[in-house]
Amino acid sequence: MKMMDLRVTVNGRPRAWSIAPGELLLDVLRREGFFGVKRGCEQGECGACTVLVNGRAVNSCLMFAAQVEGCDVLTIEGLADNGKLHPIQEAFLDHGAAQCGFCTPGMILSAKALLDRNPHPTEAEVREAMAGNLCRCTGYLKPVEAVLAAAARVAEEVGP
Numbered sequence: 083m084k085m086m087d088l089r090v091t092v093n094g095r096p097r098a099w100s101i102a103p104g105e106l107l108l109d110v111l112r113r114e115g116f117f118g119v120k121r122g123c124e125q126g127e128c129g130a131c132t133v134l135v136n137g138r139a140v141n142s143c144l145m146f147a148a149q150v151e152g153c154d155v156l157t158i159e160g161l162a163d164n165g166k167l168h169p170i171q172e173a174f175l176d177h178g179a180a181q182c183g184f185c186t187p188g189m190i191l192s193a194k195a196l197l198d199r200n201p202h203p204t205e206a207e208v209r210e211a212m213a214g215n216l217c218r219c220t221g222y223l224k225p226v227e228a229v230l231a232a233a234a235r236v237a238e239e240v241g242p
């Protein structure tokens with residue numbers, strides 16, 4: 083099969099991979115060991131495969147890997163900072179917002195994309211931002227509470 087080069091930054095580290103032109107971003111990331119990118123519906127419905135591309139939440143099952151040439155990709159593996167959990171991760175733990183955890187990486191990354199562009203979201207805005215992330219276990223109350231708590235924590239740390 084004809085292969086092509088992909089140069090992409092994943093979790094802050096430049097990578098150079100050989101991919102097939104039609105390979106999905108989901109498949110390439112998992113092949114390279116980023117198993118926090120979950121394979122769910124593979125149809126853009128469940129959000130389990132969510133990653134951030136240049137800060138925007140995308141379903142990696144709907145993107146060709148070739149489309150992220152030159153981009154910054156963030157997966158859940160890259161969110162903690164030197165072993166310190168991101169405030170959204172801490173809030174998910176504190177609020178019991180994860181059960182089986184299958185949806186959790188996608189939820190947290192969707193929440194991160196939201197808080198990066200809107201640090202003071204309303205509950206409705208949180209629900210809208212996470213509407214593409216389906217959960218079979220917790221329902222949505224606890225994850226939404228966790229994101230609101232994380233927003234408040236970050237605002238407190240940053241100050242007025």
Ligand code: FES
Binds near residue numbers: 122123129143
């Ligand atoms: S696996 Fe991509 S949206 Fe479900």
Ligand code: FES
Binds near residue numbers: 179180184216217
């Ligand atoms: S915690 Fe199990 S699917 Fe959401």
